[in-house]
Amino acid sequence: MSSASQNRSWDVHRLPSARGKVFLVTGGNAGIGYFVAEQLAATGAVVVLGSRDAAKAGAAMASIRSRVAGAHLRHLPLDLADLSSLKGAADRLDLGHLDAVVHNAGVAFDDPPRRETKDGHELMFATNHLGHFALTQHLAPLLSAAPAARVVTVGSFAARSERLDLGDLQSREDYRPKRTYGRSKVAQMSFGFALDRHLRALHSTVLSVVAHPGGALDSLTPSRPPIHVTTPGERLRGLPAGLLVQGKDAGAWPIVRAVLDPEVRGGQLWGPKVFGLRGAPRLEPVPAHMADPVVAAALWAASGELTGTDPHLGFARP
Template sequence: MTSVPRSRPWDVHRLPSAEGRTFLVTGGNAGIGYFVAEQLAATGAVVVLGSRDAAKADAAMVSIRSRVPGARVRYLPLDLADLSSLKTAVEGLDVGRLDAVVHNAGVALDDPPRRETRDGHELMFGTNHLGHLALTQCLAPLLSAAPAGRVVTVGSFAARSERLDLDDLQSTRDYRPKRTYGRSKLAQMCFGFALDRRLRAVGSTVLSVVAHPGGALDSLTPPRPPVCVTTRGERLRALPAGLLVQGKDAGAWPVVRAVLDPEVQGGQLWGPRVFGLRGTPRREPVPSHMADPDVASRLWALSGELVGTDPHLGFR
């Protein structure tokens, strides 16, 4: 009897080659997105940094090239808070197919007052959720043209304790920045799971996967000046926190695995191994409030009305 060979255990420091593939990372110029881009660049893929700030994107590309010899990185002007600009932005990709998009870019506000996007949507909900939803529709033909395209949505641990208020998605009645941020990330994650169900229903080859970085602190992140600058003192003071959380380089690991691992399946959730806060990536159970079909259906319909998207987002 012939045994089926087991695949090599996933090694965050020995990623598989992705030569010939193209990945778009929104917000790839800073934070988790930067380290996702740096790690993906080391696989030989073309990595496109989607950012509204050209100077920050240039700095990120210089940093990646200094650490990854021969890195193939590009910049794409991308403003998720301006929905009317997204179609033109995607045309600027100038590729025949896209192997994966990482929906990473996000806005997090700490203090009032409530702010709005150019389209009149609450800034965090409008950028983090609605902007990525609209971008997905624009990218649908390119993702469908890839042999196994992926939409990887970067969620947040903060979404676990939140619940969506479907009658006040844009926090017009009760705006509290931290709660509004958590709900915007929850909306993103609900969208990621709902998208995969819809992709399966139409027989698409594209997968939708959700990943989150756990607890990722700047003070535990290795420096990448000028993209990420931490002093030795800051890193030393943060060492005790390293028992529970990690740096943003490690926070990128679940996202990178969701992009690259051929054994990852659509509709899965990936996060850090230790309490969902730190460590190497593993598959996690999907919390019930993120996969509720009734909530997802209402969120999908309401979001589509706000953005003006096709019910199937262009996937057939």
């Protein structure tokens, strides 16, 4: 895709119809995930919000329905930090196929202490990466049953400055919250690119694409009460930052394009046009440290061992 064609042919405010398709958005009840769900719902697709909290998912669905007439929405109870629950969650979808999963849900901590899941995994690495890694296996049959399904992994601009420590993936030796979060997103994105290489080797019809929201601030995000409320004062104070970053509604644009655009190809990275921080979605070069096949293979092997998953993640040749 040329730079001109990728931007001229896509309008973030006039999305193509996806009626008849089914999309799962993990963490679809808040933040970037909420706006991804809202925008996908406007295409006529069935959108499933994966969320641990039924009340928050219900509030999110009510908000979407107030803005999208006739929205087709479902809630899937989903806790990515609980690996033993993920197969049951996938089974509860009760679908014949799944056209896309958006691996969006995540946690981020600014301060110590280091937290662990009940399985003994560091919580950010477990939720952001390991949970999605394992969920992919459980969704593989549904994705393979769709004509051209997509796994869209939501990365972060913060991952550009971090590198994986394969000897300390779970930050047992050196836990610094912001760095641990950044490394969990590197792991997610590296897996997203490795997954597409794996799918191509299997001649699968499923694509794996990575997208990131750039810089997305609450103060620049439109209100969606009770999900999110931006006061006039907060919005006014956030206006100067709007020269470089954007709200979470716009942060959803590259992810939504990665789900919907028929021109998107597997193994691509999509982000905002202006310095990778704001603006319409564009195709970006994949950073070398996220495309390193040796690092990706080591991460894949470690992730499989930690989650007890099939080395092929349940995908087979069509």
